[in-house]
Amino acid sequence: MRQFDYIRPTSLADAIAAWSPGAAYLGGGTNLVDLMKIGVQQPDRLIDLGRLPGLDRIEMRPDGGARIGALVRNADLAHDPAFAAAFPVVAEALLAGASGQLRNMATVGGNLMQRPRCAYFQDPHSACNRRAPGAGCAARGGEASGLAVLGWSDSCIATNPSDFGVALAALDAVVEVQGPDGGREIPFAAFHRLPGDTPEIETALAPGELILALCLPAGAAAFRDHARYLKLRERTSFAFALVSAAAALRMEGDRIAAALAGEADEVLVVGHSSGAHLAVSVLSALIRAGRVPSDGPALGLLTLGQVVPMLSFLPRAARLRGDLRFLSTRDELAWIDISAPGDGCSFALCDPVTVSGVAPEAKRWPLVISAAFTQTLSPERWKALRWRFFRLHFQYLCAFDRPGDYDYFRVTAGPQTLAARYDGRPASKSRIEVAVSKYTSVQAA
Ligand SMILES: Cc1cc2nc3c(=O)[nH]c(=O)nc-3n(C[C@H](O)[C@H](O)[C@H](O)COP(=O)(O)OP(=O)(O)OC[C@H]3O[C@@H](n4cnc5c(N)ncnc54)[C@H](O)[C@@H]3O)c2cc1C
Numbered sequence: 343m344r345q346f347d348y349i350r351p352t353s354l355a356d357a358i359a360a361w362s363p364g365a366a367y368l369g370g371g372t373n374l375v376d377l378m379k380i381g382v383q384q385p386d387r388l389i390d391l392g393r394l395p396g397l398d399r400i401e402m403r404p405d406g407g408a409r410i411g412a413l414v415r416n417a418d419l420a421h422d423p424a425f426a427a428a429f430p431v432v433a434e435a436l437l438a439g440a441s442g443q444l445r446n447m448a449t450v451g452g453n454l455m456q457r458p459r460c461a462y463f464q465d466p467h468s469a470c471n472r473r474a475p476g477a478g479c480a481a482r483g484g485e486a487s488g489l490a491v492l493g494w495s496d497s498c499i500a501t502n503p504s505d506f507g508v509a510l511a512a513l514d515a516v517v518e519v520q521g522p523d524g525g526r527e528i529p530f531a532a533f534h535r536l537p538g539d540t541p542e543i544e545t546a547l548a549p550g551e552l553i554l555a556l557c558l559p560a561g562a563a564a565f566r567d568h569a570r571y572l573k574l575r576e577r578t579s580f581a582f583a584l585v586s587a588a589a590a591l592r593m594e595g596d597r598i599a600a601a602l603a604g605e606a607d608e609v610l611v612v613g614h615s616s617g618a619h620l621a622v623s624v625l626s627a628l629i630r631a632g633r634v635p636s637d638g639p640a641l642g643l644l645t646l647g648q649v650v651p652m653l654s655f656l657p658r659a660a661r662l663r664g665d666l667r668f669l670s671t672r673d674e675l676a677w678i679d680i681s682a683p684g685d686g687c688s689f690a691l692c693d694p695v696t697v698s699g700v701a702p703e704a705k706r707w708p709l710v711i712s713a714a715f716t717q718t719l720s721p722e723r724w725k726a727l728r729w730r731f732f733r734l735h736f737q738y739l740c741a742f743d744r745p746g747d748y749d750y751f752r753v754t755a756g757p758q759t760l761a762a763r764y765d766g767r768p769a770s771k772s773r774i775e776v777a778v779s780k781y782t783s784v785q786a787a
């Protein structure tokens with residue numbers, strides 16, 4: 343039995359004063375206590391932060407940002423209605439982690455400081471540079487599934503297990519810390535260190551420093567509708583990520599609006615693949631906001647190899663469906679959609695508005711045209727490319743041997759506007775115009 347001191351300070355100053363080399367701060371204990379039980383961590387003093395005043399608060403700031411005290415429980419943050427509405431990607435990441443019981447106990451500060459999940463790290467009998475610097479790394483040449491593909495070093499190939507941290511990195515969070523030498527702020531991207539030659543130093547915290555709070559900047563709330571957390575793991579709950587990603591997309595349309603206020607003949611927006619549905623939403627928002635002047639440049643939307651149904655068929659894609667429906671009737675733009683059988687990564691020749699089940703009576707867009715690879719590519723090239731589905735997904739952006747009505751270079755660099763070029767051109771006969779989506783609800787404008 344190893345003896346250790348356990349203290350529960352009631353002020354920040356006392357907590358920091360109680361720290362000395364060999365001591366450890368204690369949050370919810372869901373990681374540290376486990377590691378103590380198996381002898382991986384052996385602090386001689388535990389400083390329980392649980393009684394420090396004010397660290398369990400979530401503060402939504404007037405500028406749209408937020409400050410999350412280090413002792414806020416993972417579950418409380420994920421289920422806080424105001425926080426989850428403003429920063430859904432963070433709530434999603436938290437709820438993707440651990441289990442309900444663990445999230446009820448675990449603190450956000452402890453989550454960011456949790457130790458690696460490498461099996462050799464957790465086995466005191468294995469060589470591990472993190473536990474014992476210079477001892478070697480048993481994971482190299484051992485069981486390495488779930489360990490790093492990027493960012494590893496010769497000394498260590500472990501990953502950081504936190505889901506929460508991935509979302510914070512995407513939103514440019516800042517970590518507020520306090521230590522014997524006072525307080526400071528650390529940008530989240532600089533908080534965790536790559537292993538390099540010193541894998542035992544996992545964060546930018548100096549000795550004795552502790553996390554006080556995490557701050558999301560005002561700008562982070564702008565990503566509310568366009569940020570998602572995706573986690574791939576061996577089973578759908580209670581498992582660490584094999585790989586995960588948080589993506590936050592800025593969709594402001596400011597550059598397009600500025601161009602529309604200029605002198606050009608035409609502003610041409612080109613959306614390829616998933617860029618097609620992004621362009622639909624950006625242009626819908628601009629038109630709704632009255633930012634497309636009636637006396638400005640012509641507005642053209644060229645969508646290439648679209649994958650709109652991948653999103654518009656989802657139950658909760660009411661906003662995109664509303665945008666498709668809205669844009670399909672507008673006079674402010676000309677919308678031409680190009681795809682072709684053979685492109686295995688698009689919904690070739692599907693009219694994205696109609697197949698999504700939201701075509702209104704007054705629908706006029708998009709004009710769906712086939713790039714007809716069998717005719718526009720030479721027989722030799724078609725033979726070489728016909729089974730290369732992913733390569734063909736990018737053919738719209740490449741030169742054709744025998745360009746037909748569609749040629750990327752003529753459309754984007756030629757003298758005609760998109761509307762003039764396709765004026766009177768009928769849609770391809772082989773287009774698909776059958777409403778097939780089960781989900782057709784639309785979000786009101
Ligand atoms: C079975 C299981 C499955 C899990 N699955 C996941 C998962 O899928 N995704 C995921 O993200 N996590 C997962 N976890 C990890 C879990 O999220 C962490 O155990 C938890 O977040 C740690 O928080 P805590 O407050 O309990 O930290 P503690 O265990 O108290 O502390 C962890 C570390 O942080 C330090 N620390 C604590 N608070 C502070 C502070 N304020 N300042 C400085 N240092 C501090 C401690 O000294 C210690 O080193 C899982 C855990 C278990 C047991």
Ligand code: SF4
Nearest residue numbers: 460470471479498499
């Ligand atoms: S990968 Fe890192 S944590 Fe795992 S055994 Fe090697 S040094 Fe230790």
